[in-house]
Amino acid sequence: MVDIVAGPDSYRDLSRLLAVTNYGENAINVQLSLDETYGDIQPVRENPQTKQAYVSIMRGCENMCTYCVVPLTRGKERSRPIDSILEEIRILSDQGFKQVTLLGQNVNSYRDKSESTISMIHATSTVTGFKTVYKPKSGGRTFDVLLDKVSEIDKDMRIRFTSPHPKDFPMEVIQLIKERNNICNQIHLPAQSGDNKTLDAMGRGYTVETYLNLVDQFKKEIPNIALTSDFISGFCSESEEGHQKTIDLIQKVGYSFCFVFPYSMREKTKAHYRLIDNVPEDVKRRRHQELKATFREQSLKFNQNLIGTEQVLLIETLSTKRSETAIGGRTDNGVKTIFEPGTNNYAVGDYVKTIITSATSQTLQAKIL
Ligand code: SF4
Structure with a gap:
């Protein structure tokens, strides 16, 4: 028996939902908010054994990758006001935390348009060769501005962030990673596939060539950068040749770690309506194992190169x-x-x-x- 169904954006409505159940009724609020960022909530961290914290900076995503349910479950992008993020990190620093990971579905589309920053002009900039389904955005403070300010709070605090979408990775962020000792030399850059046909079917907005071009720019600026990625094996109509191209990409980039998943179709996604989940399960599993084996070889090489450093x-x-x-x-x-x-x-x-x-x-x- 369930009395209340409360969605992720309904916490401000909890007292009303509880009141409804006092009258013997069931209560439900699963509406997604267009502006909820949890910006005025300071999380209580009760584990004294850790000196690492995750700080949410934005919610939602508008990229509409065809396999992904996040835009439907988390709604449109909205960024938490910069002042509230900086305040939370100052408190973490005072409490002795030594590492903060900035979190969001697509951190490099962060854009604080709260009143105090509305006059800042920053137009949307997509990396050359990448496409986006976004309407152009302008105004507010962007991710590089946030990262700059966060890294100034405590020089002894390590800063990480996840996840960025490759299409709008600002080179200003690379410069900051290069210049600031406390921004870690590690970037999670989800590729999902190394096959252009599959990338197109996924709606990722780039080709493997543009992705590799971006990786080359990163490595040129920061030769010892560690790159990690996500990959999906057996996406709709992925051919054996396409799978091999993903293996090639993993080998070319030399990731330090990859998260790999066999494709599982989600209801209500674009892929669910428009594509056919036609790669047999045993083939998905075999490809999944092959991707894992490939990235582990690369991880080993990456780690062996660190011996003696x-x-x-x-x-x-x-x-x-x-x-x-x-x-x-x-x-x-x-x-x-x-x-x-x-x-x-x-x-x-x-x-x-x-x-x-x-x-x-x-x-x-x-x-x-
Ligand atoms: S995969 Fe990432 S970028 Fe694509 S829609 Fe989902 S959350 Fe957004």
Whole structure:
């Protein structure tokens, strides 16, 4: 028996919904708001064991990738006011947090158009060669402005962000990553496929050539950048040749990590109405395994290239599965690393300078310097 169905944007309506049930009625509010950003809510973080926090900066997405249900479940893009984000991060800094990840469905379309910033003029800019279904947007403060201000709050706090869509990745953000030591050298750049026919069917707005061109620009500016990505195996009508092109892309880019998923059609998406989910399940599973094996080879190469380099780790855990005494941390570019602390006393959130001694596809081992 369910009394209340409350959607993600209905929290301000909870008292009314509860009142309705007092009269023996069922209550429901699953409407998506056009402007709700949770901007005036300061989350309570109760886990004293962590020094990392996720900070929501925007909600919704208007890209309408044909396989994706997010635009239907989260609604249109709306950005949280910049002042409220900066305030939350200042509080986190005062509380001793050492890493913040800025979160949004499409962070680089962030655009704060709240009253205090409405006069700032920033037109929509799409990376050369990429297409968008957006209507042009202007005004407000964009993601690079936010990132600039966030990174100034606490120079000892690492800043990450996820997820950006490749089509509107501002080069100003790359410059900031290059210039600011506390913005991590890691970018999640979801490709989804390495096959132009599949990318077109997905409605991603780019070809594999434009994607690779963007990757080349990133690597030219920041040679040691770690790139991660998402891939879908067995999307509608994906051919064996198309699948092979995705394998080729993973090898060319040399990602440090990939999230790969076998395609599963979602109701009400464009693909559900217009395309046929016609790749057999066993083929999807086989391709999924092949993508995983390919990215793991690349992850291993990426990690092996770090052997002998000095890395500053941010300690995340004082215990690991591999050893009773080892401590776990993460490099600036996002690779899990374990090391033996010896007689030193460390706490979660400490930084420690190390040299990398060995690598697997998932983890590095290090020694304290
Ligand atoms: S896949 Fe990402 S960019 Fe595409 S519609 Fe979904 S949330 Fe938006």
